[in-house]
Amino acid sequence: RKDLFFILGPCVLESRDMALQTAESLAGMAASLDVNIVFKSSFDKANRSSLDGFRGPGMEKGLEWLQEIKKRTGLPVITDIHAPQQADEAAGVADVIQIPALLCRQTDLILAAAATGKIVNIKKGQFMAPWDMAGVVDKAASRNPGIWLTERGTTFGYNNLVVDFKSIAIMSGLGFPVILDATHSVQLPGGLKTASGGQREFVPVLARAGVAAGAHGIFMEVHPRPEMALCDGPNSWPIDETFSLLQNLLKIRDALHA
């Protein structure tokens, strides 16, 4: 059952308490379901739609909170960086370093992340074909074989994304674990005036399809109260409906291996 893992957590580190409580919930699920969960949260949202969007606590405080979360829950943590010079400091705490989709072509960022020796989770840009991740993987692999690839939807007209599930098979062919990001994939980019909209109700549909399509991991932003989230609320999944969703996903995974 350990062969399907999950990356879960709030979009942004809204506060120390909120992040810690969410992580403790998730740690409970990991123990109860006997699965691997990586806690995900960002210390800085560097590409908000609007200048007024909440960006987070910043790197210093954010990494401090993540360190505490690791220690108290035992969950490994993943966080994203936006500049090469953040890589080493982030790697001091994070078990996995994430490259945002819009930055997946920035060579220096990939190299710096990979050079830390930590696993690097690279999100496929919304503007890229799955087979073109080969060039991105080559950059990272020149420093470090620990690579994960995440599908989070492709530009589909304006203000919409579509997940091409063939992408999971195609990227798996590159030889690294492939993750489906089921929450960003239901974003409606720019769909709200000053932020991105989302269609939370489709998260389970995409997550289930992702497992059935053969994804090694499922990524979902979860939140205790999505409607109050400071970032990505419309596409975040409620923490109190997360346990049952994970159960369903594990059943599909079991069926595939039966």
Added chain:
Amino acid sequence: RKDLFFILGPCVLESRDMALQTAESLAGMAASLDVNIVFKSSFDKANRSSLDGFRGPGMEKGLEWLQEIKKRTGLPVITDIHAPQQADEAAGVADVIQIPALLCRQTDLILAAAATGKIVNIKKGQFMAPWDMAGVVDKAASRNPGIWLTERGTTFGYNNLVVDFKSIAIMSGLGFPVILDATHSVQLPGGLKTASGGQREFVPVLARAGVAAGAHGIFMEVHPRPEMALCDGPNSWPIDETFSLLQNLLKIRDALHA
């Protein structure tokens, strides 16, 4: 187990013998797996890429063959029509009448098919949003409540299609069974000079994802020797790998209902 059904068969009625043998194979699977299989084949391919493409035996002979297949295998049959005046004759044999995707907006065709009283399986046009099938459904439902809706991919740039699995949930919301066509969805329209290409290797990925996403039925063109098929070979699934694929799909369906 009867709640996941399959529409299976060769793209076109290549010959009486070939169609009958394929149907007998499928009837064996239906019995062995205790599932509903509808035999699908076309009597006329009315929209080939090239004037030289094989079109089929025509309506008269085609319906005769389908009648014999029904009788000898016990499978219900589905076939597609391209003009309103074909509806009644087709309905004399077919249990389900199919509306091709490119014709799903032709009002008179929908009305004529629905007026036969047979179930009408309407393929969503490659140019349509799933919610816009509401208008199409209204046309058919004005004559007959027996409607199925089939997702077969949406135009995604040139010479490519993408399946938006959210579409399965959206169209299910219209109140009728939704089918995923896992073979036409891997077509590369016009990808070959005088015919459409296809990526057969992704058929199981999409079929599994379709079941997991909640499709009521899975449609697949199957062929004893896809590389020799007179139509849609590149995206047809081999008949001798069909039984194991159906087994896998049923396991996923069972997992969803467990």
Added chain:
Amino acid sequence: RKDLFFILGPCVLESRDMALQTAESLAGMAASLDVNIVFKSSFDKANRSSLDGFRGPGMEKGLEWLQEIKKRTGLPVITDIHAPQQADEAAGVADVIQIPALLCRQTDLILAAAATGKIVNIKKGQFMAPWDMAGVVDKAASRNPGIWLTERGTTFGYNNLVVDFKSIAIMSGLGFPVILDATHSVQLPGGLKTASGGQREFVPVLARAGVAAGAHGIFMEVHPRPEMALCDGPNSWPIDETFSLLQNLLKIRDALHA
């Protein structure tokens, strides 16, 4: 100046008087600007979004009106057909027979239209690559060398179209005149609940770009009162702003040839 021609008229023949008055306006512009204008209108809208949409006067009455328009204005006329058996009757009146975009892959319709000996204007399907019109052209050219090709936008996500202006150059390479349909290209298919929306304000932008890109003809649905139109109002261009738009387009054409 005769090398840039126009196809203009109301979407549908709303009434004899309305069509005739519009045609007389257009005939005046043709004379005054010394350009070729083909009068366009449909006798039947066979693929409305909703069953309740106005379909038109039908073939018999519609062709009678078009005949009268030809006679009284001297303008050649173009109208679209939806079934092979309509071709001969339509060709008795129409100077050009049009194949709707959604039907451009229907072999029998193309062959029947071409067999009349009239010029056939084939609209490129919203689901097709421009180079794949080669197969369509081959079908028509097997009967008749008089072919026009019309670009009217390609599916671009849901409820939107985009014109790829490279298409004008690519289709010109097939050896036949290429027309940009500047009004259907600003449609938002299905954008209204029971009809397609449109963005009339962008018609001049696309029409100017079309001429500059090298289109041989510009197609625009024009209407005396677009907001009252029974079909395609949101993307129709007002007749009283048509003369000045044609003047601007001709200036661009002259600049290209200067």
Added chain:
Amino acid sequence: RKDLFFILGPCVLESRDMALQTAESLAGMAASLDVNIVFKSSFDKANRSSLDGFRGPGMEKGLEWLQEIKKRTGLPVITDIHAPQQADEAAGVADVIQIPALLCRQTDLILAAAATGKIVNIKKGQFMAPWDMAGVVDKAASRNPGIWLTERGTTFGYNNLVVDFKSIAIMSGLGFPVILDATHSVQLPGGLKTASGGQREFVPVLARAGVAAGAHGIFMEVHPRPEMALCDGPNSWPIDETFSLLQNLLKIRDALHA
């Protein structure tokens, strides 16, 4: 005639001599045609498809060369930055600072560029709707009203881009000059195994359509020998065909204003 300006130059500063000679050619055209030309070249290609792609001379040497080019040709220069900390140094030389399309959502980069007081040319991301540039513009305008916006195509399926010419009108509505990038718009992203392909033959089509659609400026990468270019060769326009193309574009501009 000064109301249509051009941004022209080689993709990357391949060598001091090559850049200087290209700029001198362009300065000759600017004088002869009495138009404004801004010389464009990059000192670092930070997001090549492959790790082995040529990246350029780096910031220090690159800015030195651009300074010399400014001095010797009198042309203003534009160059792109990829990190906030590059803004001030680049602004010491560049008249216009460019934000790469993939980075147009990175808030700190926009703010740093705008804070220099120089004009900032922001390329619209391939993943963005034109109206969503409002949020990007707000970020820049919070520091500096000198903003240009550049359309360079939108993701259109895999390995292809499409220019929506409506975007020129929509972005013009934001109140800043809008530029059409006619060379990156014909890129086939990732179309070659380890680099992006391109379709140079369509550059004039898009450039002419851009002027006709109302663009204030046209951006084109030009090169003395595109087939030998170290970057973006397949979509670069030959310098020796540039003068005649500019003449044609100016004629269209004149026709619009006649």
